[in-house]
Amino acid sequence: MTAQFYATAEANPNLALIKYWGKRLEPPIIAPLNNNVSVTLDEQLRTRTSVLFSDNLKRDEILINGKLMKTAEELEKAVPQLDAARALAKTNMRAKVASATLTPLAGGLAGSAAGLCALAAACNEALNLKLSQKELSILCRRGSGSACRSVYGGFVEWLAGTHADGSDSYAVQWFDEKYWEEFRTVIAMVSRKEKKTKSRAGQKHTVKTSTLYQQRLKDIGTRIEALKNAVKDKDITKVAEIAMRDSNSLHAVCLDTWPPIFYLNDTSKEIVYAIHDFNENEIKAGYSFDAGP
């Protein structure tokens, strides 16, 4: 008789207001050098992922939007997460994963975060792992660090932690998605090109070569505290300013990386100028650019 376990789950991407850039623990554990904070987007960019664990499978198979992933690079996020789920379930069954997403991938829109959060949730259900939200965020993190923040809606912080096994690096929810319903996110897709420098490689280079990076890390503690108070007070002026400055600081250390990394293009710049013009008398909107234009 053949054992088969199947489940489907969904997750939404998240947009970091305080960026994650630089790893304290490398894959497959993955923990960040700095605490970071995001807002989870609503269902319009939702990803749906199904997983089937079966004795009959010879190897893991990952399909994203119907396309079979083949290269080591394409598999490097999902397989370590499946391995972690198998370790928890004490099984060796290979898996078939099918993920459908509306988020363009490798464009810096956190598409893989949503996919890997959905995959963790599907594994949790299929293998009956009964993980708490905290444990689920730890499983997510194995695939893509920022995926752990998509476990919750609303405003979510990913704690860097200090433990060498990453056990204290997980996501916590500051405020749920109902707390501040007037807070809106608008996603502008500036380019459909895949980014030139993948986040994972880019982060490593920045940590190793940017002389400005350590100062960015020092700034972040105060910034997160200020953001938490501003979100609590639903103070868009402060939230937007903190998010814009953190985004600019991230792209500054990317530019200070050797060789330099550019994610912003001329259209991104026009957006920045348009927002600053719009905010001339009072900050009512902000921008935040992930590792993409």
Next chain:
Amino acid sequence: MTAQFYATAEANPNLALIKYWGKRLEPPIIAPLNNNVSVTLDEQLRTRTSVLFSDNLKRDEILINGKLMKTAEELEKAVPQLDAARALAKTNMRAKVASATLTPLAGGLAGSAAGLCALAAACNEALNLKLSQKELSILCRRGSGSACRSVYGGFVEWLAGTHADGSDSYAVQWFDEKYWEEFRTVIAMVSRKEKKTKSRAGQKHTVKTSTLYQQRLKDIGTRIEALKNAVKDKDITKVAEIAMRDSNSLHAVCLDTWPPIFYLNDTSKEIVYAIHDFNENEIKAGYSFDAGP
């Protein structure tokens, strides 16, 4: 009888390899927060400036490429320099200045540095000030800080100094233009648009608001020492790397300024990528962007 004093002088722009960004002493004195280094370009972008001091003039008149300067902003560089020259000569005569340049102005190509260096040299001659090169660089600095580096050819350092009157902030020549004739500069004019943020205002904002800026200042001492050795050794690999990294660091702190300053555009980025591709096996060329694309 009317006193009239007339002279004409020429000067070349310079391109900073270690950038000047941030003032220790504000205008009209002008001294930088960090020592900085440039290479003086050859005659292709030369500026020629004539000055006439006369009892008959009611006010200073500045013509650049035949156009009369009228606004306070247009006059803010030349008039303080004329005032400094008059103070040295103990005269109150107003001046008529005519400057012709091949360098596009306000495009971040140091056109005003060449113009103000030529003006200082013309004043020196017209008023018979008999300034040494060091004193001439101090006079230049009153108009545009980086003008002081154009007093010499070759590789030139502008010392920040520490004195409150700016008397120890002047240019020194590391190596003259004959020392390393194989070192070539190519100027690419990416845009004819005037830059959105003038250097003077931009610097002020960066010093005041960028949290990464102080770290940039700390890095510069070592960078200058390494550059001096590399130029001495005619080591293009090291010179180019140091120049590229310092340029990237400058544009990083501009981006970290609040509100952010962008000088690079998509064409600048293509140039950066092209140079890094060209350098893939060995660094043979570099880039350096002033406050313009």
